[in-house]
Amino acid sequence: MKLEKLIDKHWAYIEALxxxxxxxxxxxxxxxxxxxxxxxxxxxxxxxKSGK
Incomplete structure (x- = not known):
């Protein structure tokens, strides 16, 4: 899945909330x-790595 599509799917959930x-x-x-x-x-x- 392309990044923009993934972002849009995640955003749709947040926007609905x-x-x-x-x-x-x-x-x-x-x-x-x-x-x-x-x-x-x-x-x-x-x-x-997070560096922790």
Whole structure:
């Protein structure tokens, strides 16, 4: 599965939770940006040791 499709599937779940909690569109847009950006960033680091 391509990364963007994976991100979109995960985001769909999070978005549904936010909508169920009656979050407004502005908040959802902000969270969408941060969630997807963080997901991509984390994906780049998969498999790396945490350094602990």
């Amino acid at each position: 936010l909508r169920a909690q009656n979050e407004n569109e502005s908040t959802i847009k902000k969270i969408r940006f941060h969630y997807k950006t963080a997901f991509r960033h984390g994906w780049k680091h998969r498999g790396q």
